[in-house]
Amino acid sequence: MTPRNASSGRHQDSPGPFRRWHISRFLWLLLLLAVLLVVYRCIWIDRKVRRDFEGLQWALPARIYARPVELYAGVHMSADDLVDYLQRLGYRRTAKVERSGEYKAGGGHVVLHSRGFRFWDGVEAPVYADLVFDGHHVSTQQDEHGADLPLIRLEPVEIEQVNPVTGEDRMPVSLTEVPKQLLSAVVAIEDQRFYRHHGIDPIGILRATWANLRAGGVVQGGSTLTQQLIKNLYLDREQTFRRKIEEVVMAVSLELHFSKEQILTAYINEIFLGQDGNRAIHGFALASEYYFARPLGELRLDEMATLAGIGRGASYYNPLRYPERVVDRRNVVLNRMHDLGEITDKEYETARKAKLQVREKPINSNGYPAFMELVYSNLKRNYQKDALRTEGLNIFTTLDVTMQSKMEERLDNAVARVERSGHKDNPLEAAVVIADANTGEVRALAGGRKKGYSGFNRALHAVRPIGSLVKPAAYLTALESKKFNLASVLADQEIALQQPNGEVWRPQNYERETEGDVYFFDALQRSLNLATLDLGLKLGVDKVKQTLIRLGYTGDAQPYPSFLLGAVDMSPLDVAQVYQTLASSGFRSPLRAVEAVTTAAGQPLTFYGIETKQVADPSAVWLLEYALQGVFEHGTAKTAKPVLSAHLPLAGKTGTTNDLRDSWFAGYGNDLVGVVWLGHDDNQETGLTGATGALQVWASLMHAIDIQPRQVPAPPDIKWDQIPLAPARDASRRDCSATQSMPFLTDAMPDVGISCEVNESFFERVIDRFRKVGQ
Amino acid sequence: MTARWIGIVALMVLTGCASNKAVVREPAPVAAPVVPVPAPAVVVPRIEPAPTLPPPPPEPLPEPLAPEKPVPATPVSSLLASVQAAVAAGDLDRGAALSERALRISPRDAQLWYQLALIRYRQNRVEDAAGAARRALSMAARDQVLLAAINTLLQELASKTAR
Numbered sequence: 001m002t003p004r005n006a007s008s009g010r011h012q013d014s015p016g017p018f019r020r021w022h023i024s025r026f027l028w029l030l031l032l033l034a035v036l037l038v039v040y041r042c043i044w045i046d047r048k049v050r051r052d053f054e055g056l057q058w059a060l061p062a063r064i065y066a067r068p069v070e071l072y073a074g075v076h077m078s079a080d081d082l083v084d085y086l087q088r089l090g091y092r093r094t095a096k097v098e099r100s101g102e103y104k105a106g107g108g109h110v111v112l113h114s115r116g117f118r119f120w121d122g123v124e125a126p127v128y129a130d131l132v133f134d135g136h137h138v139s140t141q142q143d144e145h146g147a148d149l150p151l152i153r154l155e156p157v158e159i160e161q162v163n164p165v166t167g168e169d170r171m172p173v174s175l176t177e178v179p180k181q182l183l184s185a186v187v188a189i190e191d192q193r194f195y196r197h198h199g200i201d202p203i204g205i206l207r208a209t210w211a212n213l214r215a216g217g218v219v220q221g222g223s224t225l226t227q228q229l230i231k232n233l234y235l236d237r238e239q240t241f242r243r244k245i246e247e248v249v250m251a252v253s254l255e256l257h258f259s260k261e262q263i264l265t266a267y268i269n270e271i272f273l274g275q276d277g278n279r280a281i282h283g284f285a286l287a288s289e290y291y292f293a294r295p296l297g298e299l300r301l302d303e304m305a306t307l308a309g310i311g312r313g314a315s316y317y318n319p320l321r322y323p324e325r326v327v328d329r330r331n332v333v334l335n336r337m338h339d340l341g342e343i344t345d346k347e348y349e350t351a352r353k354a355k356l357q358v359r360e361k362p363i364n365s366n367g368y369p370a371f372m373e374l375v376y377s378n379l380k381r382n383y384q385k386d387a388l389r390t391e392g393l394n395i396f397t398t399l400d401v402t403m404q405s406k407m408e409e410r411l412d413n414a415v416a417r418v419e420r421s422g423h424k425d426n427p428l429e430a431a432v433v434i435a436d437a438n439t440g441e442v443r444a445l446a447g448g449r450k451k452g453y454s455g456f457n458r459a460l461h462a463v464r465p466i467g468s469l470v471k472p473a474a475y476l477t478a479l480e481s482k483k484f485n486l487a488s489v490l491a492d493q494e495i496a497l498q499q500p501n502g503e504v505w506r507p508q509n510y511e512r513e514t515e516g517d518v519y520f521f522d523a524l525q526r527s528l529n530l531a532t533l534d535l536g537l538k539l540g541v542d543k544v545k546q547t548l549i550r551l552g553y554t555g556d557a558q559p560y561p562s563f564l565l566g567a568v569d570m571s572p573l574d575v576a577q578v579y580q581t582l583a584s585s586g587f588r589s590p591l592r593a594v595e596a597v598t599t600a601a602g603q604p605l606t607f608y609g610i611e612t613k614q615v616a617d618p619s620a621v622w623l624l625e626y627a628l629q630g631v632f633e634h635g636t637a638k639t640a641k642p643v644l645s646a647h648l649p650l651a652g653k654t655g656t657t658n659d660l661r662d663s664w665f666a667g668y669g670n671d672l673v674g675v676v677w678l679g680h681d682d683n684q685e686t687g688l689t690g691a692t693g694a695l696q697v698w699a700s701l702m703h704a705i706d707i708q709p710r711q712v713p714a715p716p717d718i719k720w721d722q723i724p725l726a727p728a729r730d731a732s733r734r735d736c737s738a739t740q741s742m743p744f745l746t747d748a749m750p751d752v753g754i755s756c757e758v759n760e761s762f763f764e765r766v767i768d769r770f771r772k773v774g775q
Numbered sequence: 776m777t778a779r780w781i782g783i784v785a786l787m788v789l790t791g792c793a794s795n796k797a798v799v800r801e802p803a804p805v806a807a808p809v810v811p812v813p814a815p816a817v818v819v820p821r822i823e824p825a826p827t828l829p830p831p832p833p834e835p836l837p838e839p840l841a842p843e844k845p846v847p848a849t850p851v852s853s854l855l856a857s858v859q860a861a862v863a864a865g866d867l868d869r870g871a872a873l874s875e876r877a878l879r880i881s882p883r884d885a886q887l888w889y890q891l892a893l894i895r896y897r898q899n900r901v902e903d904a905a906g907a908a909r910r911a912l913s914m915a916a917r918d919q920v921l922l923a924a925i926n927t928l929l930q931e932l933a934s935k936t937a938r
Binding site: 070072073075120121122148150151436437438439584585586587596604607609610611612613614618712713715716 | 848849850852853854857868869871872873875876878879880882883891902903906907909910913916917
């Protein structure tokens with residue numbers, strides 16, 4: 001042993017007073033440091049809680065709404081359609097309508113009490129209305145005092161949300177918007193002493209501990225509402241001692257700086273109450289819509305108790321999956337409320353016996369993916385995706401949910417009825433676009449034949465040759481030139497055309513026959529290829545292309561003669577644009593799916609509005625339409641007459657492409673323009689013409705959605721004349737023993753040698769004859 | 776020579792007297808060429824040009840006639856009342872939105888298209904104003920007062936474009 005060792009051993013055995021003092025001081029310093037660290041941490045937490053809570057803002061999803069229903073005397077809507085719409089909105093059917101969100105129906109009446117809504121152009125107040133129906137129309141609508149109501153706009157159906165990256169969805173509400181009984185239920189079941197403690201509740205903890213000990217497991221929690229809010233806002237599921245301590249500090253800090261009302265408001269908006277796919281349901285307001293399809297203000301006591309009860313475990317107490325378990329939990333809540341004197345005996349008994357009535361499966365559970373793609377396409381000009389995910393914007397679209405449903409319900413079967421066998425592995429596909437004929441607003445869209453199909457959106461992206469759908473552009477060009485009229489005679493005869501590559505093209509009619517001399521209108525109605533070529537080549541293909549561009553075509557097809565027979569590729573949406581222009585008498589309104597965007601608070605941000613531009617002569621379009629109406633009467637669409645008998649007259653055109661690869665129909669009535677395309681994704685033959693395929697589907701859909709007959713008054717510069725039934729190029733071949741009536745522009749009347757008109761005065765006819773003899 | 780002329784005249788008389796009345800095919804059912812009854816007269820306020828535009832001011836726009844007696848409220852008339860209130864309050868966006876709402880109910884109402892054209896004009900949206908005015912023109916039929924008002928507006932728009 002060295003002295004050093006001896007010295008060391010002595011020191012260990014009996015430390016002197018000086019050394020003890022050092023150790024003691026060191027320990028005190030350590031303790032002080034620890035206290036300082038804890039204090040610092042507490043101050044840091046306190047500042048953080050205060051700062052965060054003051055600026056508490058949730059990322060709110062954009063809400064996307066369908067077009068609202070407008071009700072007025074004479075509006076085209078059946079009682080069944082209105083009831084269907086009210087059910088989509090979650091209206092409750094009752095024997096007596098007393099509150100908003102209720103309706104009753106029967107005996108040709110629908111009585112409703114609307115909820116009111118903030119639209120982009122103002123607030124629609126709630127209203128009581130008694131509507132009387134006459135078949136498919138509203139005949140009268142009156143308020144509770146019997147006064148006529150000129151116009152009611154119902155709330156729009158919400159069709160989608162653009163959720164934040166977090167996946168959280170909520171509808172923030174203020175405390176005043178929450179029914180008092182719901183607040184009572186929440187406080188009763190979660191934190192009875194909420195209004196008396198300061199963030200933590202030792203009495204509650206003792207009571208919960210005692211209850212848990214007696215039960216031999218966790219049956220009651222000791223966390224206050226404040227602690228639960230903190231847990232939701234800041235902390236993860238980790239259950240460590242440190243987390244518990246921080247939770248307590250945060251809860252106390254929150255209580256120090258904020259009122260009970262502020263804390264409760266945050267709690268009712270923050271609490272997690274369910275999972276809908278990748279969308280987390282937060283807050284009671286959204287949960288009310290999600291589980292009961294109605295706003296908080298319309299909930300019954302038993303429904304409020306249900307919502308309060310599932311806060312304990314939203315998955316375990318999922319009302320959609322475990323109704324019995326949820327009813328038990330609801331009754332626990334009701335029992336607690338009753339014990340605390342929050343509800344009367346009668347309320348308790350009534351609510352306890354109430355049947356759990358959660359919402360039915362959404363009427364369209366697949367959503368509207370094809371239409372939504374068009375919505376996003378429209379919005380991206382003005383809004384970035386981030387804004388849609390966080391700002392809580394309200395987006396009002398043009399979708400008619402009733403029309404979309406009717407179309408989707410019938411489309412698959414209608415396609416199946418025309419589909420040729422032998423394509424089991426390669427089914428016939430479809431795309432449909434239905435738009436407002438006057439405004440260009442898209443009302444319904446299908447990207448495939450199956451309901452809610454969300455794959456390749458053929459309505460927007462299937463760019464295919466349009467066949468004879470292009471022909472109206474040639475005939476319109478001719479009518480606008482005033483060198484042709486409906487009674488002009490065209491030559492439907494064989495023709496050989498030299499192509500740019502040197503080959504000779506010998507086009508044919510579909511029937512592989514020639515008709516010789518045919519009237520202009522007849523050539524269009526029967527879609528004669530050779531007569532159309534005769535016309536188009538006289539006009540110039542480029543002029544026809546320019547007309548198609550005016551009508552809405554945006555492509556760059558070469559103006560070869562084959563253009564005149566439809567060698568031009570377009571999507572169904574593009575075709576709908578062209579025919580919308582025709583349907584609105586030569587005024588093009590860009591097709592669109594969005595009406596307006598407002599902020600979360602309802603302040604208008606963007607109105608998209610109706611754009612309209614005159615691109616064709618309305619009188620020439622009216623004459624063209626005369627011929628297109630004849631397509632249903634005498635032309636290629638006459639096979640659809642039986643199905644559409646209640647809707648005629650309508651205007652339309654068939655389209656078929658080479659080897660029957662594409663089957664098209666485009667047509668319109670007073671209110672709607674619709675386009676149907678049928679084909680295979682791999683461009684195989686369909687075995688269908690426009691008439692045997694797309695027309696039949698179009699007719700089935702348009703009958704279902706009750707398209708309105710086309711009745712446009714003639715412009716002032718239209719005059720009717722008699723022409724021979726058989727086309728004649730000159731007076732010598734004219735046979736006026738059989739005539740037909742035909743409209744003409746006053747400055748493009750038929751040649752006097754062709755006309756069989758008898759309404760002119762004797763003197764006028766004598767002069768005409770004299771002139772003719774002179775010639 | 777005289778005989779030849781007598782023969783020609785006689786032939787013309789006979790031809791003129793011949794009847795062609797033998798219609799065997801009905802025309803396709805396009806609505807008959809009737810003159811549409813103008814929409815119930817609606818007071819369309821004269822809208823002055825937007826103050827941001829340089830002078831000269833436009834020609835005064837004619838005002839359609841006021842109704843002679845009160846008519847029951849229709850959806851369109853109730854919306855037009857709101858349109859006029861919005862325009863009077865300077866909220867042209869809302870006025871346009873309400874006009875369009877009325878147009879969805881009554882899309883072939885020339886007065887409504889004219890109303891929208893006036894609002895677009897005041898918003899300096901010249902192209903949109905011209906489009907709506909031309910659409911009104913195509914539907915105004917023989918309503919001379921409205922036709923005159925639309926033509927005045929179109930002239931003003933044309934001169935604005937020229938400037």
